[in-house]
Amino acid sequence: MALFKYLLSLEEKNRYSFYLAVFRIFVCFHLIKTILFQWAYLDILYGANSFVSPVPTFITELLGIPTHFLREHYQWFITAYLLIIVLYLFGIGKHFTALLLFLCYETLQRMCNLVLNGGDNLMKFIMLYMVFADSYQYFSIKAGQFKNQTLRQLSNLGSNLCVRAITLHFCMIYFWSAWHKIHAEVWFNGVATYYTFSIGRFKGTPWNDFLAKNGVFVTISTYFTLIVEVYFPVLVWFKKTRLAVVLCGIALHLGIYVFMMIYGFEIIFIMTYGFFFKDEEWQAFLNKLISRINRKAKWKLPTFAEFHPEPQVYAGR
Template sequence: MAIFTYLKNMEDKNRYSFYLAVFRVFICLHLIKTLLFQWSYFDILYGPNSFVAPVPTFLTELLGINSQLLREHYHIFITVYLLVIVLHLFGIGKHFTALLLFLCYETLQRLCNLVLNGGDNLLKFIMLYMIFADSYQYFSIKATQWTNDTLRRLSNLGSNLCVRAVTIHFCLIYFWSAWHKIHADVWFNGVATYYTFSIARFKGTPWNDWLARNGFFVTVSTYFTLLVECYFPVLVWFKKTRLPVMICGIALHIGIYVFMMIYGFEIIFIMTYGFFFNDEEWQAFRDKVGSWIKRKTRWQITIGHNQQPVRS
């Protein structure tokens, strides 16, 4: 059957080892950055004085402890969480550390779920998928060395299925977002950007008010968003249309980043785009950039040697 042939082909090689490692490093740096930004507010976010009522988490239920007890000793939990992040950053502990990091991250989200956004939810699922992936061939203290062929093939299968799960999940997010937007009057009638840019929370630039009053911009930006979310889940799977639709998607997220001040959400979504390219495609891109830099450098050196000294 075709499905078995497809799975068997996935066992031959980890086709996404490079970007899995890149995203592993990104996850760790992103989580550290988030902790630094929240440093002054740990007590009201996760401590006993939090404005969020204690709720059971997967980790507290697994260990059989009360969530309030975790809040009372949140300093210890944050310290352990930070240690796990650093270990995962350097690839120490590999899959076991990835599992611990997912459990800690999920617990932290449950302790204060009111500060979460769509990017946090997507990242949690990606971290779950990456537990089963070999993301340690690059940017790791020691790459995974498989002496058993069966384990190597299982690792390749898990890594490739992880990336496929991430990409399908990502496309479903766009699809359902577009589905709900189409059934909303403000989006269907092309005026959603006007209402969004008129909200004080999303006034990221001094030009937001002017843009909200510009009918052409409002109509184009509203339908552009709909078109990207509608067609991305289809066009991204074809090589000829992948890059154009991804450029449009990145432009959309950069626009939201700049004009609406939604930062982490957009960075996570843009970084997820990298999973749509395998190792060979990233290698070809790196070679092109490297050859371009060499040509530019050689050209500048040649120009410098050919310059004649200026006589006074």
Template sequence: MYSLMIRMEERNNYAFYLAVFRVFICFHLFKTIVFQWPYLDILYGPQSFISPTPTVLTELLGIQSSVIREHYQVFITTYLVVIVLFLFGIGKHFTALLLFLLYETVQRLCNIVLNGGDNFMRFVVLYMVFADSYQYFSIKALQIRNETLQRLSNLFSNLAVRAVTIHFCIVYFWSAFHKIHANVWFNGVATYYIMSLARFKGTPWNDLLVKNGYFVTITTYATLLIEMYFPVLVWFRQTRVPIILCGIALHLGIYVFMMIYGFEIIFIMTYGFFFNDREWLGLLNKIIHRINKIIRWKIPALPVVPHQEIRLT
């Protein structure tokens, strides 16, 4: 355990994908507000029919939720400004903390529109508070001159990613656990009932597919198997890519056939945390090399080892 902690202090092993996910978070949250724009008054304003619950922000500052609703335009504007600041890496950890507090408040003000992806995203934003996601795609990379603080930064960044991946596996495990105890899933007919609902008819072929017994049985049990064994197989190098590809296929199927969009995109993007910088940058450099060879461009290769690495002597 001690040697593992030492290795986690040496460098931020996920600096690149942390930055990618930071950008994704910002676009996802901004997109959500844009889609809700015509209904902001109903969702967050004083005319809302939803009773808000206390939040971390309201409890810390002693602000009543009714006050936020009365000035929801100012609140939403502040929220959007913080998203933009986080996108460009301005304010670093402080901005990340502020974004979490505002995002948690937004969810509590209108929890009726939330889904499992939103609930998971709230925790991911919290984990990002402790991670250095500013080495890429930010106006200025986070620079720490003190070696001890740099070690702590690397440690917290690696632990934050591990928290995301473990939390992700727990979500899959509990989802499979509850499905197994439901008769429709245990008997292999859950897909039939789900895709027969008007709410989830994403394609004209849904009615035809649910009449096929093989399709219904295979997709129902395949979903159970993926969710049940993902928390185990994803940790082994030999089985990581196959199980992630199965998970991507599962979520793309839900995206297309059931019209559940944000949830699936969040889960697919989270898969990237199961690969470190060496794997991601190695793959991207191979793609860049192929592009340069075919089109004869001069795209510079990405550095494989992040510059904040600390070497032990």
């Protein structure tokens, strides 16, 4: 009965419509940025001259296209991929475009899985969840909700469940990461940061060697990482502790970004934190921020509600 009431409450409103739209925009720019960074090496990564052995992909298995054919014509595939990203950016095609983008992204990952990291794996699952979410009420060419009440309720239910799947998946990542760290001697003894900062690959600043030799920093940073990963999956669900633990998580990932030169991975994780806050919380924060800017700079920037009123309803997709 409690579960049934909970599901009914999820049908009332898409509680995360604003941040779903924000993350949709982020996904598009992140994917375009990745392709641009790889532009000079596309043939080596995805073409016929790739150093990675061909493996079956979703698209080749669904359509019966040989993998080597896709590699030989990778330019056309990348072009179609970029076009789908642009369509998704503007909310054109909505759920169908989201599905096509997920299939293309998953195919691209399988074509060269050696360049992937944990952030890419998380992004793949988030994009799959977002296929079923309504992320088009904001920043879309045709923003709006279904006019039919039943369809609107199903859309709200799907969107809220998708966000819950993202947040639970995110917490599981932290949980299993903490589980393995606790059972590793260097983490349990508080010296993991020393070994990490001593690796040449992760020397992001001139101070890494100095910090690696500082026992206080090594101990605090090692156990801080463990504490965040252990307690985040629990404390993030309580309103009184959510903001504090999210800020700690952001500090952790910013530290990794600066000192270890792991960029995309950290940005994806930081952006995912936004799903732990509902539209009302984002609106209150943005209104407060805009009001403070207007007061300090004597501008007249519109508040969140003035900038984007309640979405209109529409009869179809």
